[in-house]
Amino acid sequence: MTHILLRHREIPEINQLSVYQKNGGLAAFKNAVTTMKTTEVIDVVKNSGLRGRGGAGFPTGMKWSFADNKNWPHYVVANADESEPGTFKDREIMEGNPLQFLEGVMIGSYAVGANAAYIYLRGEFWEIAESLDAKIAELEEAGYLGDKLFGTEYSLRLYTHLGAGAYICGEESALLESLEGKRGQPRVRPPFPPSVGLYDKPTIINNVETFTNVPMIMTNGADWYKTMGTTDAPGVKIFSLSGRVRKPGNYELPLGTTFRDLIYTHGGGVQDSRKVRAIMPAGASSSLILVDDDKILDTPMDYLEVRKLKSELGSASVIIVDDSVSMDWLINKTVHFFKHESCGKCTPCREGTYWMARLTERIHDGRAVKADVDLLLNVAKQMQGKCLCALGEFSTMAVVSSLERFREDFDNAVKA
Amino acid sequence: MLSKKYPKEVKQILSKYPPEGKRSAMMPLLFLAQREEGYISKAAMQDIAGLLNVTETEVAGVVGFYTLYHEEKEGKYRIQVCADLPCALRGAEGFVKNLCDNLGVKVGETTEDGLLTIEAVMCLAACDKAPMFQTQGPEGIKYHENMTVEKTMELVEELRKSAA
């Protein structure tokens, strides 16, 4: 299929301004600014059914309409913090098709009346930030960014901003704190960013992939977008496939594609011809899907269907686990990730991730007893429903699901 | 004094944010300060505190929160290997161990010539190109993907040559 997001796969030079323009790029932005009302732009995005691609799946058009029009100025922030283990799609977009991403940010800025947009990249994306800065300079040169664009009153500037190594800054309110030059700890919500955001002003924050969909929607129409994907979740999604497959990588596919298709048709199947034992569809924050029945692989990958498997699609960072992996080792890895990344603000996450890590270490090292395994499940459940933000909650998902569905691995790991 | 040493960069950084958002310049200024010495000195923190009208303690709190800011001098280049779950599923743990054996250090240690520090870090969004690492040094952060120990040792040689 022809990519609508990873268009560099067909057009390798699409990251160059002239090539992008030749392929229809930037016309949507110019058209919006010169001929459309901001409400009209928001309506198109609303009608398309586009949902946020960062993991929460919130309807994008609806979010844009929430920007508080009694409080100015407005800001737009692109969340390029991509730190969920197993996620590497935003990287490829920004490296391969940066101008479409930037145009999406620009259209979004126009739609919510923002004159400044910040692209918050994780600190490790140093080189990507440099190349985006170059693209932004080119766009300014070409008259697509700056003051009074296309002879209208609308002005817009884009800026990149690097984080410095904190997964929690992918959480939107923590991102704002970090962007404001503070420790990246989530805020109390409500109020939410569209009412009180960057510098306490209304701010719309969306994921890189979400923004990258927008120029295509504006160009081809909301109805066109709805021909792809499912009724509940139209459009395409980039699935980051990693783990024990032969061909890990990003795959842009319609929402509703099955796991089997992703793993076998695109991913080349499991390494060493082994069997899929578990799927983590949302990176380290996943509830592990136990693949004890081959039919499970025919589950469509969309938000509603995956929920039926008692899991969440989230950011579609699909990690494949085969039968060579023991879950006590895997959980020790995910728990250590969250222990390192917890911001420390709230009690259950700060203390709970540390406690779980001590337990998973002991279990994996063979120094634990059965009661420790029960305790691990208990501690994870004790954290649930109490944390200030999703990090704490999600840190328990893999633990609880693997203890409930792969108990034998843990029993084997402990002393009798 | 950052503004004396890098006047253009400091000006450019400050111009990205509105006056009420001056504090946003904190993080890019910290990267600027870290450029030469590989860590953020007390003097640098004082300097930035003065530039942004915040207290030194507030700057120190930000430095301490983020993994990429260092408060102590280590090797000229930090080799930060991802050993997180998706990379580990593709052999990253063995890669780290091999690399350490080849360099004669343990994770967290610096080579004797002071050139390299090996660190294990969390997911770098390159899960399809494991094993991989990034180098953090005076020129910033660079990715090295689909690495083998041989390729890595070649890179190390290059770094050694250019440091000499």
Add this chain to the structure above:
Amino acid sequence: MSKPISLTIDGKQVTVPEGMNIVDAAKLAGVYIPVFCHHPKLDPVGMCRMCLVEIGRPMRDRATGQFVMENGAPKIQFMPKLETACTNKVEDGMVVVTQSEKTAEAQKATVEFLLTSHPLDCPICDKGGECPLQNLTMTHGPRESRFRLEEKMRFAKPAPLGELIWLDRERCIFCARCVRFQDEIAGDAVLEFDDRARPMNIISVSDPGFDSIFSGNTTDICPVGALTTSDFRFGARPWELDAAPSICAQCPVGCNTVLNTRREAKSDGEIVVKRVMPRQNEEVNEIWLCDKGRFAYHYAEGKGRLTKPMIRKEKKLARSSWDAATKLAAEKFSKDKKDFVVLASGRLSNEDLFNLKTLADHAGGKAYLYSRMAGGELTSLVGVSAGTDFGTMGAGTAIVVVASDLYQEAPIWYLRVKQAAERGATLIVVNPRETKLDRYASFKVRYGYGDEVKAIHDLAKTGKESDALLKSGNVVILYGSEGLGVAGSQSVATACAKLLNDNGFTGKPNNGLIGVWERANDQGAWEMGFTVEEDLAKALKGKAVYIVGADPVHDDPKLAKALESAAFVAVQDVMETATTEIADVVLPAQAFTEREGTLTSGERRAQRFYPAVPVTGESKPDFAITAQIARNMGVILEGTSASVVFDLLADTVKSFEGLDYAKLAEAREQLPVVGRSDLYYGGTTYENKHGLGAHLSGAATRGEKVSIPKAEKEAVPHPKDKELLAVPINKLYHRGTTVMTAELLHQRIGEASVSLHPSAAGRLGVRAGQTVTVSFNGVSGQAVVKLDESIAEDIALVPRSMGIAIREPVAVKVKA
């Protein structure tokens, strides 16, 4: 008036003002929701998760927006998850359940999580016995630990955050109350978290460490023993302590305190003061104290206490009796009426000052206030009175601060003024140089030293600040002694009083003139009729001087010289001083910790203090000693009961009319309600059951006509070539007796310094840190050079009470 909101908490119907959060609302309803990070005076952060409750709200139909009804009332929809009560504001019809299986499980979980790395230090932790974590563990926590001891996070401990406050990193539960207090209330953001997740710990990177004069307050609000004061560390167990209500006697704010005492073997079986704690008075100090008030109380118990009356025989002071000493003093004072001089300081209580003034009047002598700041008769005329409360000031009120570095001179007023400005009050800072208060000022007016009067006049004439000032509904002016001597402060006070009087900003609440006096009860002295003498040395020469609560020999070589040629010197004081060394008669007075009395704050509020410890030696209360002397001079004064003295005072001095000890002891419920069994709510500040004091009346409030003359411009010397104009400034921590006796403050007191502009230093050939000699008019002293780019090039700042006897702006020579 904010809209009233009605909601149900644990079945109780309550109505509270809009904007209140559920924790505070529940407290009003008598329901105590356990908290750690919430504090009624800080913005809620929802961090600790201890206040998780079930919240139900009336359901609205998504489409129509109407309430969904059930059984005639809106259907209540409970969220599937518990929510933090602190971050949720009350809503009409809300239903809150604070005690259920779900909340109990959540509370137990939160306490258990906190205890996983909290060390079991209770047996050695100062907080034990008044510890919110202990209390909440007993009521809500698990019985046994499920965490392995060897896996607990360890930190080296304790870690000083500065020499005054110690941090135990293992005990910290990351409620961030200390960080938020410093940031939101104190305005000194010198505490922050370092690192993230479990290894987080509190740091302070200032020099000196924890560089804030409000640091002690963090130990009150810390819910565990993580923050302790070096003053009280390992001092006593809270349940061993008695509590006596008192008033801080260090500055004119008049903070309400509690003196905690204990009888202990360590002090040879004596009852001693172990620590000073804040007592809640929302109209004065809320629940806060500054560090000087908290730590500089040791002078009352020091080794240098005078214990017996003494008479000088053959050049040596010898022990005597009260009879003999007071008779001798009376004899000398009566000798030549016009030679009798009373020199008293504002460290004395109203009762003491009243007896002194009455004696001076009857005996035909003079009564001088030992101070270098004048203008108090004007604050009696147009000072603030009943109903005045910084806490009620906001938009519509203008606060003018003239010639005062409020942060150094009256810290709690600095806090209150800052908060008023943050609430919308117009803050106009009129000062010759930048001070901390500038950050909160709506307008900053600078003037050259000597041009104060013009600056104040212009305040009502020209500029945006004048507009803002005159348009305000209320105006309060605080004036200090920055760069001013007696004449200068008189001029400033006059100009300010005239501005207020001419424009009708007197005689009603939140209007009037406040003096930022040198000492706690200077205002009381002014009310009694004491005056300040410009040329005090001249006024003392050859006189029979009765010095009470003052140490002029130590403070000023000129005064020391004058007293050398005095006819007779009787010194009445609490401690041995340089002045007692030269006295003919020494009379030992009780410290304020040993007796009762009242003080009048700069806001003209009379407040009572009560005895906390037994009397030292043979000392008597100042007013009693004066009465005894008076009796020997044929003047009858009350000398037994302080309360009776106060009644007589109230009968005599108009502004005290209608007040008595009972009235001053009237207590009222204050909000927020703190200091009860739920220590976790407000911290360890004490509830105030002993009285909130009462305002004095003023000429304006009594409806009397007041006319203020025009102010004279103060003459300021012109420095010659190679000279600088040295101006006196005030410093919180100085070398005065009451502060120096607190050894733990010595680092903060530091050396005598002189601040110069870098180019002035260059011209004089001196560097920062170099010791120089500052000399003027026969006075000279050593000082360490500090550089200050914010001052003018011909100015030298010399702090008072640091060893250089500067009284007013003076031309000085600075030599290496």
